[in-house]
Amino acid sequence: GQNIDQPTEMTATEGAIVQINCTYQTSGFNGLFWYQQHAGEAPTFLSYNVLDGLEEKGRFSSFLSRSKGYSYLLLKELQMKDSASYLCAVRDSNYQLIWGAGTKLIIKP
Amino acid sequence: IAGITQAPTSQILAAGRRMTLRCTQDMRHNAMYWYRQDLGLGLRLIHYSNTAGTTGKGEVPDGYSVSRANTDDFPLTLASAVPSQTSVYFCASSVEETGGTDTQYFGPGTRLTVL
Numbered sequence: 737g738q739n740i741d742q743p744t745e746m747t748a749t750e751g752a753i754v755q756i757n758c759t760y761q762t763s764g765f766n767g768l769f770w771y772q773q774h775a776g777e778a779p780t781f782l783s784y785n786v787l788d789g790l791e792e793k794g795r796f797s798s799f800l801s802r803s804k805g806y807s808y809l810l811l812k813e814l815q816m817k818d819s820a821s822y823l824c825a826v827r828d829s830n831y832q833l834i835w836g837a838g839t840k841l842i843i844k845p
Numbered sequence: 846i847a848g849i850t851q852a853p854t855s856q857i858l859a860a861g862r863r864m865t866l867r868c869t870q871d872m873r874h875n876a877m878y879w880y881r882q883d884l885g886l887g888l889r890l891i892h893y894s895n896t897a898g899t900t901g902k903g904e905v906p907d908g909y910s911v912s913r914a915n916t917d918d919f920p921l922t923l924a925s926a927v928p929s930q931t932s933v934y935f936c937a938s939s940v941e942e943t944g945g946t947d948t949q950y951f952g953p954g955t956r957l958t959v960l
Contacts, residue, residue, distance in 0.1 A: 835887030
């Protein structure tokens with residue numbers, strides 16, 4: 737079966753750096769997405785990786801290793817507004833997104 | 846309108862009743878999707894449509910039906926609601942570009958409770 741694994745919850749301090757890991761086993765691979773979802777709101781797109789390596793976008797970076805079935809989202813200079821759930825999703829061979837359950841990130845002052 | 850809208854925002858429904866969740870996008874996206882989101886689980890695809898006039902089944906289609914009469918609208922119907930359909934329902938859309946990023950954009954969601 738297809739599987740996306742992420743930690744359920746993480747806690748970090750304002751101003752610090754946090755890394756959220758995602759491992760996947762899917763039938764085929766056509767890209768990996770990270771989305772942010774604040775409580776009670778819709779998911780919003782953060783990043784997309786299809787080739788191995790690091791994609792940087794301001795305070796957020798995303799890394800992919802296809803051979804290891806592994807990705808991480810790196811958040812720098814954490815702000816209170818970064819408190820949210822972070823969803824990892826892989827596009828499979830049918831071009832459908834398979835979603836992880838999400839990682840709830842709690843930022844403490 | 847800008848983006849995707851969904852209606853209603855929330856609904857409490859008696860089991861056995863019929864319910865249609867509405868979704869409209871104004872981005873002229875070809876593809877549209879319906880997901881449900883339950884606590885502790887990832888988003889699960891119910892139905893999708895790659896273009897107007899076509900629909901397909903996702904991971905959890907039982908008890909749901911969709912139609913895609915035009916580009917903008919993609920309603921989801923529960924023919925006879927059951928308590929296990931209590932969930933938050935998200936509609937999403939994308940350009941539908943095979944080989945490209947094809948990012949999905951989400952509506953604000955409908956919180957449905959079936960009693």
